[in-house]
Amino acid sequence: MTVWTQLAGAALAVALAAVLGAPTAYADAPAAQFPSNGREATLTEYRQHLVELNAVVEACAKARNSKACDPALVGQDDRVPLSNIPNAERRQVRYNWLRVLLTQAQEKDVAKDKPPAKPQVQPIVASEQAPVEEPTRPPKPTTSELLQAAEARLTQEIAQADVAAAGQPIVAADHAQERDAMKQVLAGRDFRNLEAPTTRDSALEKLGAWLNGLFASFGKLQASIAWLGPVLVWGFVLALCVGLVWGLMQLERRWRIRLVPESDGPAAGAASARDWQLWLADARRAAAAGQWREAIHFVYWAAISRLESKRLWPADRARTPREYLSLVAAEDPRKSRLATLTRSFERTWYGGRAAGEGDYKKAEELAAGLIAGGTPAAGASEGGAR
Numbered sequence: 001m002t003v004w005t006q007l008a009g010a011a012l013a014v015a016l017a018a019v020l021g022a023p024t025a026y027a028d029a030p031a032a033q034f035p036s037n038g039r040e041a042t043l044t045e046y047r048q049h050l051v052e053l054n055a056v057v058e059a060c061a062k063a064r065n066s067k068a069c070d071p072a073l074v075g076q077d078d079r080v081p082l083s084n085i086p087n088a089e090r091r092q093v094r095y096n097w098l099r100v101l102l103t104q105a106q107e108k109d110v111a112k113d114k115p116p117a118k119p120q121v122q123p124i125v126a127s128e129q130a131p132v133e134e135p136t137r138p139p140k141p142t143t144s145e146l147l148q149a150a151e152a153r154l155t156q157e158i159a160q161a162d163v164a165a166a167g168q169p170i171v172a173a174d175h176a177q178e179r180d181a182m183k184q185v186l187a188g189r190d191f192r193n194l195e196a197p198t199t200r201d202s203a204l205e206k207l208g209a210w211l212n213g214l215f216a217s218f219g220k221l222q223a224s225i226a227w228l229g230p231v232l233v234w235g236f237v238l239a240l241c242v243g244l245v246w247g248l249m250q251l252e253r254r255w256r257i258r259l260v261p262e263s264d265g266p267a268a269g270a271a272s273a274r275d276w277q278l279w280l281a282d283a284r285r286a287a288a289a290g291q292w293r294e295a296i297h298f299v300y301w302a303a304i305s306r307l308e309s310k311r312l313w314p315a316d317r318a319r320t321p322r323e324y325l326s327l328v329a330a331e332d333p334r335k336s337r338l339a340t341l342t343r344s345f346e347r348t349w350y351g352g353r354a355a356g357e358g359d360y361k362k363a364e365e366l367a368a369g370l371i372a373g374g375t376p377a378a379g380a381s382e383g384g385a386r
Contacts, residue, residue: 038077038092046080046093047161053098054154060105061147069106071099084165101146109142273315276305276371283364292355293348296363300345303338303367310373321346334370341366 041049053074060069074095081088141149185191197205222229283298304324308315313327321342328335344363348355 038079040090041078041080043080043084043161043165046078047158047165049075049078050154050158050161053095054151054158056102057098057147057150057154060102061144061151064105064108066106069102071102074099074102098150101143101150105143105147107143109144274305276302276309279305280367280371283360287357287360287364292357292360295360296345296355297349299360299363299367300341300349303341303370306371307334307338334373337366337369341370 056068056073063069077095078093079090080093081090186194279298279302283295283302286292286298287295300321307313313324319327325335325339325342328338341363344359344366347353348359
């Protein structure tokens with residue numbers, strides 16, 4: 001890219017900026033919309049279009065009729081490249097301001113009546129103050145004056161297009177006065193705490209835009225599928241109710257297991273009311289006498305007494321072996337060992353199954369692991385299950 005090409009692109013950008021911004025003279029033009037399809041134009045075609053528009057404005061200013069001031073004579077808007085580089089970025093140049101002016105110019109200017117002279121107000125001598133004069137507004141420009149301003153504007157744009165096409169540098173306008181005014185505005189109290197947006201603000205803005213788009217697309221989908229909205233609403237309500245019930249069950253379970261008063265002793269008749277060592281001593285004496293069922297019974301209650309003394313659950317003698325097992329959390333490593341010991345105890349004590357020395361040794365091994373607080377051994381679990 002040559003320096004001349006860059007300067008030509010900058011010159012054209014300045015020209016297009018002047019075209020896109022309507023001058024102050026057309027601020028009071030009536031608001032109207034004209035259908036216009038933009039066309040792809042080169043710099044040469046853009047300049048030729050400006051020359052034709054200048055001729056249309058000149059003819060309209062002379063004739064001032066509907067034929068010479070027809071807005072259709074403006075033609076299409078132009079999409080002009082910003083430089084002579086192939087595939088350069090293009091800018092849309094619109095001419096709605098000129099179409100509005102030509103529509104307005106089809107009627108003759110109304111003669112301006114001279115405003116009546118204001119009566120002279122004599123100041124009151126006692127107050128010794130002169131009457132306050134109201135500020136006068138500048139007169140509204142006539143259509144003829146607007147047409148002259150349009151010719152001047154188009155002539156200036158033609159000159160800028162010539163400079164841009166020739167690749168000559170354009171001297172940038174001095175906007176020192178505008179910059180000073182802007183600095184004074186930004187230095188005011190209203191902009192004292194003005195800060196640039198942070199990365200977090202930008203991310204939140206993008207997230208909000210994405211959510212707005214998501215909800216907008218959902219609204220369109222709901223309009224086409226009538227039953228989708230009620231299904232989603234009731235599905236959300238059902239999921240919320242299920243989650244609430246599950247959470248309350250978990251809280252109740254934790255309160256029932258964990259919240260045991262520290263000062264309260266074991267209830268009368270509870271397993272922990274008797275030390276686990278005494279239960280274990282009774283089991284060994286029964287085993288020495290060959291009473292294997294009684295020995296397994298005492299071993300089971302020795303393990304229950306030990307776990308209860310560690311406040312794994314509140315002391316209560318009215319519980320069944322299955323209720324004791326349900327009070328142990330599923331993630332507790334002692335649950336599988338206690339489950340194996342419970343099954344062995346129920347089969348021999350409640351089920352009336354004959355027990356032998358091997359059954360007692362396996363039960364005592366399981367109870368020893370629970371008393372010590374370790375994890376179950378694979379061999380012990382399998383043996384107890386058999």
